[in-house]
Amino acid sequence: MTPGLLAQLFLNALSLGSVYVLMVLGLDIIIRGTKILNFAHGQFYMLGAYMLFLLFQIMHLDFALSLVLAGLILGLVGAICYMSIFHVVRQRFTVTTTFSYRLLLSAMASVGLMMILQQGTLLLFGTEERGVKTPFPQMIDILDVRISLMRVIVILAAIVICLLLYFLMYKTTLGKILRAISYDPEAVTLAGINTRWILVFCFALGSALAGFAGGIIAPLFSVTPDMGTDVIFLSLLVLLVGGIGSYKGTILGGLLVGLALSFGFQFLGGIAELFVFLLVIAILSFRPGGLLGEAAD
Amino acid sequence: MKPPTSWKPIHKKLAAAVILIIVFAALPIFIENDYIKHLLIMACVGTILGMSFSMLFSTGLISLGAGAFYAVGAYISASLAMNAGISFWLTFPLTIIISSILALGVGAIFVRNGGIAFVIITLLFASAVVIAAGQIEFLGGWGGIIGIPRPTALGPIQFDSKMSYYYLILIILLLVVLAYYALYTSHIGRAWKAIKLSPNLAGTLGINQYSYRLLAFTIASTTAAAAGSFYAHYFQTVTPGAFSGWLSIYIQLYAVLGGLEFYVMGPAVGSLLMTFIPEYLRIIKEFEPIVTGVLLLVVILFFQGGILGTIVNATKSNGKNNGQGIHSIRSWLKKGKNTGVRES
Amino acid sequence: MALLEVRNITKIFGGLVAVRDLSLDIREGEILGLIGPNGAGKSTLFNIISGFIVPNKGKILFKGESITGLRIDQIAQKGIARIFQEPTLFMQETVFENVLSGFHRHYTQPLWKVFLHTPRANSEEEDKEKKAAEIIEFMGLSTLSGELAANLPHGHQRALAIAIALATEPALLLLDEPVTGMNPTETMEMVGKIKRIRDKGITVLIVEHDMKAVMSLCDRIVVLSLGVKIAENTPADIRKDEQVIEAYLGKQVI
Numbered sequence: 075m076t077p078g079l080l081a082q083l084f085l086n087a088l089s090l091g092s093v094y095v096l097m098v099l100g101l102d103i104i105i106r107g108t109k110i111l112n113f114a115h116g117q118f119y120m121l122g123a124y125m126l127f128l129l130f131q132i133m134h135l136d137f138a139l140s141l142v143l144a145g146l147i148l149g150l151v152g153a154i155c156y157m158s159i160f161h162v163v164r165q166r167f168t169v170t171t172t173f174s175y176r177l178l179l180s181a182m183a184s185v186g187l188m189m190i191l192q193q194g195t196l197l198l199f200g201t202e203e204r205g206v207k208t209p210f211p212q213m214i215d216i217l218d219v220r221i222s223l224m225r226v227i228v229i230l231a232a233i234v235i236c237l238l239l240y241f242l243m244y245k246t247t248l249g250k251i252l253r254a255i256s257y258d259p260e261a262v263t264l265a266g267i268n269t270r271w272i273l274v275f276c277f278a279l280g281s282a283l284a285g286f287a288g289g290i291i292a293p294l295f296s297v298t299p300d301m302g303t304d305v306i307f308l309s310l311l312v313l314l315v316g317g318i319g320s321y322k323g324t325i326l327g328g329l330l331v332g333l334a335l336s337f338g339f340q341f342l343g344g345i346a347e348l349f350v351f352l353l354v355i356a357i358l359s360f361r362p363g364g365l366l367g368e369a370a371d
Numbered sequence: 372m373k374p375p376t377s378w379k380p381i382h383k384k385l386a387a388a389v390i391l392i393i394v395f396a397a398l399p400i401f402i403e404n405d406y407i408k409h410l411l412i413m414a415c416v417g418t419i420l421g422m423s424f425s426m427l428f429s430t431g432l433i434s435l436g437a438g439a440f441y442a443v444g445a446y447i448s449a450s451l452a453m454n455a456g457i458s459f460w461l462t463f464p465l466t467i468i469i470s471s472i473l474a475l476g477v478g479a480i481f482v483r484n485g486g487i488a489f490v491i492i493t494l495l496f497a498s499a500v501v502i503a504a505g506q507i508e509f510l511g512g513w514g515g516i517i518g519i520p521r522p523t524a525l526g527p528i529q530f531d532s533k534m535s536y537y538y539l540i541l542i543i544l545l546l547v548v549l550a551y552y553a554l555y556t557s558h559i560g561r562a563w564k565a566i567k568l569s570p571n572l573a574g575t576l577g578i579n580q581y582s583y584r585l586l587a588f589t590i591a592s593t594t595a596a597a598a599g600s601f602y603a604h605y606f607q608t609v610t611p612g613a614f615s616g617w618l619s620i621y622i623q624l625y626a627v628l629g630g631l632e633f634y635v636m637g638p639a640v641g642s643l644l645m646t647f648i649p650e651y652l653r654i655i656k657e658f659e660p661i662v663t664g665v666l667l668l669v670v671i672l673f674f675q676g677g678i679l680g681t682i683v684n685a686t687k688s689n690g691k692n693n694g695q696g697i698h699s700i701r702s703w704l705k706k707g708k709n710t711g712v713r714e715s
Numbered sequence: 716m717a718l719l720e721v722r723n724i725t726k727i728f729g730g731l732v733a734v735r736d737l738s739l740d741i742r743e744g745e746i747l748g749l750i751g752p753n754g755a756g757k758s759t760l761f762n763i764i765s766g767f768i769v770p771n772k773g774k775i776l777f778k779g780e781s782i783t784g785l786r787i788d789q790i791a792q793k794g795i796a797r798i799f800q801e802p803t804l805f806m807q808e809t810v811f812e813n814v815l816s817g818f819h820r821h822y823t824q825p826l827w828k829v830f831l832h833t834p835r836a837n838s839e840e841e842d843k844e845k846k847a848a849e850i851i852e853f854m855g856l857s858t859l860s861g862e863l864a865a866n867l868p869h870g871h872q873r874a875l876a877i878a879i880a881l882a883t884e885p886a887l888l889l890l891d892e893p894v895t896g897m898n899p900t901e902t903m904e905m906v907g908k909i910k911r912i913r914d915k916g917i918t919v920l921i922v923e924h925d926m927k928a929v930m931s932l933c934d935r936i937v938v939l940s941l942g943v944k945i946a947e948n949t950p951a952d953i954r955k956d957e958q959v960i961e962a963y964l965g966k967q968v969i
Contacts (some may be wrong), residue, residue: 186666187668303616307498558843577791577820
């Protein structure tokens with residue numbers, strides 16, 4: 075095995091991992107705020123990729139602008155979905171509704187949404203694969219290693235987003251509220267803050283991250299209606315490995331799963347996913363709640 | 372003193388289930404069409420799977436892994452039949468024994484994670500089982516195992532018609548219903564519910580959350596595996612594709628549609644609907660997932676408690692249920708804030 | 716004879732000392748009151764005894780045997796029952812089912828007998844149902860037996876919480892503010908019931924702000940202030956204790 079191949083695999087793993095990190099940060103923000111396990115998250119990612127296809131490929135907008143727009147549009151879609159579905163579901167609960175019942179019904183609502191979005195896209199765009207031409211086709215040569223610039227851009231963009239999120243969560247009042255709401259929603263209500271709009275924002279932010287992730291991956295992968303279902307499984311895996319409710323855990327988990335998958339496919343072939351799953355089981359048997367997560371439940 | 376009769380509604384539910392099973396036992400006499408009989412058989416299988424989901428849900432755990440043990444059961448049965456050459460009447464009990472041991476082992480790790488983590492881990496387990504089945508040569512790879520023998524004749528009863536399979540699954544279903552009923556009405560069922568309704572209070576009553584959840588996981592998974600064993604000998608083919616992640620999600624759908632508070636009837640109603648409705652939606656084939664999705668959303672948004680819950684509420688609309696909301700709001704206001712003690 | 720011994724318990728929450736080097740005994744068959752201003756560490760001690768909180772230092776002995784660090788269900792299995800300050804019930808269950816759940820630790824029949832509904836398993840169930848009905852009657856909830864717990868008024872929810880705790884047939888019962896928020900008539904009724912519970916041979920530890928109830932109920936009283944025990948005596952002597960009066964900052968409660 076040459077150092078070139080090793081570097082190539084490592085870069086692939088990092089870029090793949092970055093996308094998982096973005097996806098899972100979105101999932102995690104939604105779970106912590108609204109307590110919804112959103113299965114439609116993968117469809118938001120898929121829609122993000124289609125948005126980029128429309129804006130960048132068809133309408134020839136600037137790549138960065140298309141990307142930001144894809145994120146914003148998906149944020150809006152997320153907000154609309156939350157208001158029209160999840161908020162209504164939530165209002166039907168009473169004080170005595172158990173946690174598991176809330177979790178199940180909102181998750182099932184997201185499955186309904188997932189079916190609609192998935193099939194809707196299929197009917198609208200057809201099953202054929204759409205390619206998005208890469209805006210950065212250049213290759214960088216470092217010693218004897220060739221690195222695709224696009225993959226480097228993906229990693230850099232993910233780092234920028236993570237830094238922005240860190241700033242939002244830890245340096246602003248809104249971030250303080252967002253963090254408080256995941257621990258004690260009632261205390262936030264008592265402090266006179268209208269939690270409803272905060273929750274809408276949570277969901278929109280999470281969805282925007284999924285849209286952004288889908289958008290930035292579009293030039294690397296082909297865009298198809300079922301790209302969302304594949305990614306949601308792996309995102310949930312990452313969430314589990316890193317631990318629900320831990321941003322650091324998410325980043326660690328994303329990179330770990332990205333590495334395990336890239337190297338696994340290279341050396342093990344199709345059984346790689348099984349191998350990754352066994353890895354997760356091993357981690358969970360020693361650390362229930364994930365690598366950096368708090369105790370389960 | 373005689374306690375009021377209303378505290379055991381589960382007896383009424385059992386009576387309803389028995390009547391329903393009798394009705395269903397008479398059904399194939401009036402049905403000529405083999406395809407409809409096939410759908411009825413699949414609805415029974417769906418009911419068993421839905422009930423297994425409901426059992427775990429009665430402890431507050433949401434499993435997306437019922438489909439996994441359905442596949443495990445089918446594969447165990449299929450490989451036993453093909454490699455050891457034994458008949459269904461032996462593979463069926465053997466499948467139950469083997470899968471219960473497997474479930475105990477797997478559950479011991481899974482059940483340590485509650486809430487959202489449990490949902491995800493069971494979903495991943497379901498897809499891992501499918502991948503494993505596809506990748507392992509011994510299990511036939513992605514092509515699956517074909518040519519699994521039908522159950523051998525039991526005296527004069529031959530298993531060569533839809534009718535005979537229908538009665539076979541009906542008997543299995545009946546046994547599962549009786550066993551589940553016995554559990555739900557016992558202190559074990561009460562302990563499960565106690566864990567779901569208030570883990571803290573359950574703990575102070577001496578209920579060990581972990582071991583009771585593990586028990587529920589083992590029984591529920593074993594039931595799903597039993598259904599899988601039937602499936603293998605009915606279809607005579609098992610392929611990994613038949614057990615995709617969607618299956619597990621559909622199983623939950625049965626329970627949610629029918630009504631989550633109805634551990635037996637809920638999955639039965641949900642499974643019947645979800646088996647037959649898509650058949651009539653075939654005309655609008657492309658829109659079928661959209662219609663299913665919308666149906667699911669409508670039930671969750673407007674008929675929480677599912678179809679049965681809505682019917683029961685409507686029939687006693689002048690009863691106590693109307694006051695419940697007001698009372699809960701009042702007790703909530705009194706409580707002020709609802710923090711309580713958390714387990715560390 | 717001490718049923719429960721608290722030995723040098725210290726609990727610190729993020730630098731804040733909730734309970735400091737606390738020791739006390741609960742004697743078999745007595746009603747011990749635990750009083751003190753807000754933040755005195757009463758609830759913390761309650762949660763430590765019932766296993767919800769693990770102390771930083773110290774030991775809890777129940778019947779001479781250490782129970783520190785055991786899970787809540789293990790402690791319950793030993794015969795310690797508690798009720799919560801907030802009404803914690805199985806809200807969507809009937810009163811009867813709630814109380815029946817309390818008998819959990821006294822079921823002895825194995826799983827397969829339950830499956831098969833053997834006569835033994837059935838008679839065990841009938842026996843528990845009879846006992847549950849007795850407890851419900853004792854707590855004055857007979858007419859509400861089939862009602863959902865969520866639909867009960869506040870006072871009855873308290874009574875139901877105690878009924879569930881009694882169903883575990885405990886040796887020690889921990890009551891967290893059992894009469895707070897009740898009117899005087901209800902309070903006197905509850906005081907009478909707690910005395911009758913003690914007469915059944917159940918030792919009671921009670922945290923309560925209603926001084927009238929505490930004084931008339933308790934055999935002995937322990938006063939906590941800022942996590943430290945400042946007095947331990949009979950109600951009559953506690954009334955005169957200067958340190959206690961000071962701790963309550965001259966409030967005319969005693």
